[in-house]
Amino acid sequence: MRRIAAAVTVVIVLAASALGSARVDPEPVEASLAEPQRRGGWGGGWGGEVGAPPKFPTVADFDGSWHFCRLMYRQVRSQQRGLGWGTDYPNADINFSIRFSELTKTQVGLSKGEPNHLVVRPTDPELFQCPFVMASDPGSAGFSPEDAAALRAYLLKGGFLWVDDFWGPWAWDAFISEISKALPPGEFPVKQITAEHPIYRMLFPITKIPQVPSMQYWRGSGGDTSEMGEYSPTAHMSAITDQQGRIMVLMTHNTDIADSWEREADDPEFFFNFSPNGYAVGLNAMLYAMSH
DSSP: OHHHHHHHHHHHHHHHHHTTOOOOOOOOOOOOOOOOOOOOOOTTOOOOTTSOOOOOOOGGGOSSSBOOEEEOOEEOSOOTTOOGGGTTTTHHHHHHHHHHHHHSOOOBOEETTEEOOEEEOTTOGGGGGOSOEEEESGGGEEOOHHHHHHHHHHHHTTOOEEEEOOOHHHHHHHHHHHHTTTSOTTTSOEEEOOTTSGGGGSSSOOSSOOOOOOHHHHHHTTSOOOTTGGGSOSOEEEEEEOTTSOEEEEEEESOOHHHHHHTTTTOHHHHHHHHHHHHHHHHHHHHHHHHO
16 A cells, blocks of 8 residues: 555656646755664675565567666675665666656556566676666676676667766766776766756756665664765766767766665655655656657
């Protein structure tokens, strides 16, 4: 029943946003010294955040319908409070797919009655069947020369990588170092994506990127949103584009947008504070990826 109620509320709140009603923005709060309850890294393990095994694709999965694709990468370092590639997997993938089918006319693929979410590695040929792929905790990632070559080919051929849930300057620097192996900054510099960009208004009007903490941190800190205190004061959106300006790599830094999907039915207060805005960002990003 909680999932049904959350689904109805997401639809109502997002529909209101589309009609110009007031948005539910999280209130800024002072940084807290409390530490979150997230633990350790996966150390190369293959389980998701709830221990779910990765669902690798088969030929039959690519039937012309849309699938949420998640990037499984090799974890080479542990970021503070990071959980590796399986962060937010699989519930964020499933919940977002459900809302994407409800709020757009997209035909979402199904498997055994639930959205057919898939996991791909950089060198998997199936990556090229995914017009969109998401990676969480990307500051933990390490790309081999083969990984970098495959990602470069995928992105330059029209692919779209969204990285989310990495906090502070160290995780940022680590990811930029890795993605530069595929897209050197001299050729493909990182750009700030401001509110004038079309991605802010693909379906829902967005005025800023919300700072979404993990639910555990938010609860344990008494409502703080900056997981790294003074080192992650605000969320921002950046990107790497091709020569025509199409976003190839979207980066939502100092925020965990996917946790607003994963945790939508876990805590009503967390839901009302973060899920509507998190879904608005996600739906806009997805529609941009599918139309550019």
